[in-house]
């Protein structure tokens with residue numbers, strides 16, 4: 001994972017923090033760490049280490065990393081379905097986009113029921129299912 005990928009993950013994580021961490025002090029800690037990395041005061045690898053200290057955040061990061069790999073093979077193979085690890089069932093990837101027209105924030109793909117879409121980092125609005 002390169003620095004840019006770590007930062008993109010961190011921005012995505014920031015959007016789902018209220019769902020991940022019940023403790024507002026922990027959320028503030030992580031937000032501060034992400035903001036420091038954004039300003040270049042914290043290296044992405046140090047940021048990743050801090051984020052991964054929280055079990056909930058670590059699990060989310062691992063999920064995204066797996067999803068990123070799946071999305072990659074999904075787009076290159078042009079397959080309509082993505083096989084899920086450890087099961088015979090498959091669901092179509094659902095594409096989520098920013099509700100603001102013309103927004104350039106990249107799409108996010110939900111591949112498991114129960115995954116919460118992140119917020120657009122430009123408009124701070126929850127991504128919605130693409131029509």
Ligand SMILES: [Zn+2]
Nearest residue numbers: 098103120123
């Ligand atoms: Zn947006």
